[in-house]
Amino acid sequence: MATVAQAINREQAEDRIKRFDVHQIVQHAGLMVSFILLVLTGLPLKFSNLGISQWWVGIWGGLEVTRATHSFAAWMMAAVCLYHAGYLIYTILVLKRPFPVKIVPGLQDVFQVIEEIAYYLGIRKQKPLVDRFNWKEKFDYWAIFWGMPVMFISGFILMYPVFITSFLPGSVVPTALVAHSDEAMLALVWIVLVHVFFNHFTPSHFPINTSIFTGKVDREKYREEHALEYERMFNAGKPETEVKP
């Protein structure tokens, strides 16, 4: 009991703001776990000629095991996506929350990309002021939004090629293979290059940005990284510690 009280005290002392609700935390965790499993079991198939792939598949106990794991993780990822869709519908239609327009990209995001690169290159003195989501977060979200149907449909075709070709032309199978493989590489390289870099290796977040796991962000960090939203929350005479997505 003492530990719980201590934790609460610490949280109050640290003065953190709630940024994500439990559904968003679970969705991100589910997506992350299934994504990692899919990469670990899918990558050796793409680079099957490398010795390390053969070694790695052996570690798993053979191709049947990696294939089963890949299928399982794929259904898990699909379930997470359905969860997210259901979550959106529920929050909008039942809880009557406003449509989450904050994640929709706009012209200001294009300017923010340019401004941010300009800041990195030393042309600007200040980083762009961000509202609820920065352009990287929006890019990640919409990349998944577009990538998920591509991956799921092409993956389903590759999982059941005999069934699919009983009513669709045969060329969908090699086409699906190309799409599945290339889209996967795109997602992997983007996640490793950009997502992991900005959430693990930037000075303000090293070694890890925990906000998506705890749902909370330090007040100072929030003011810095989501200045516009922070401004609206606390300086518009309407203080609240919970942010609706």
Place this chain on the structure above:
Amino acid sequence: MMKPEREPRWLTWKRLTLCAVIAFTLAVSWVALDRDGARALDENACLACHGTEGLYKTNEAGDKISLFVDEKAVNTAAHRYIDCTTCHTAAPHDVATPLTKLSLAEKCGTCHKSEYKFHLQSIHGQQLVQGNPDVATCVDCHSPEGNPHSVIRVLEYNAPAYKKNIAETCAKCHDNKALMADYGIVEKVYESFMRSFHGKAIDLGNYQIGQLDVATCTNCHGYHDVKSVNDPTSPVAGMDNLLKTCQQCHVDAGPQFVAGFLGHKEASTEHVPAAHYTEIIFRVILTTVIAFGAVVVIAAIVRFSLKRWRK
């Protein structure tokens, strides 16, 4: 202080017995585990002379013909318990066998009758009868060295005809661009196979036979009676034959399943154009997005490093 006790005599004997037992066990296992003792049956001691490296004779035309038989290879060969005279006749020094690929195949055929019959019907065998020295015959696929004295049984993992190794064995000739050009085979059959799901599965599986339940060259093209793809009786000639071949594993496959099979050809504007254009589109997207990501990350790294360095 305690009085030092004399060690009882029986203890010495006990230790001595223990040492003897250990020594005996080691000696027995040394003999039992020494596998070098496995030797080819050599009833007439042919290897006494023919085991000498560099032994040769000169024929009437003046060509040197090696008479050397590698004892090591023979000792582990499939036919190690068949005496030399079974193939080389009871009076090997008196017969002059024509040394051709055809005569070699004939010799194998004296025992392996049905395989020989099928082989003669194959594209390799048909060319063999016409005296073409390029084609594969028995030993080219069943011995790693193409040597009748080192034929390895198909189910041994190091056999060239073991499932895991078949594609590489075929590739010895079929991946040879110059050789294949002579026969109008322009597709890179080995590369394209290894890129396919079948090839990847063979590559990623280990040597356990249970992990090798995947199609390789011979499953679609046949083995002893392998046919040219231009031969209408080939299992891969024409959509009808191909469908039957696919159905051996993909039981419910229909004609569209076959139509979507790239075979050994790459997707192009003529061959499955959908896959070809999808590839181009994704290549453009991939390159653009990754280049953009790289620019942002590199710019950020430069900035953060400079900031730290200036501090």
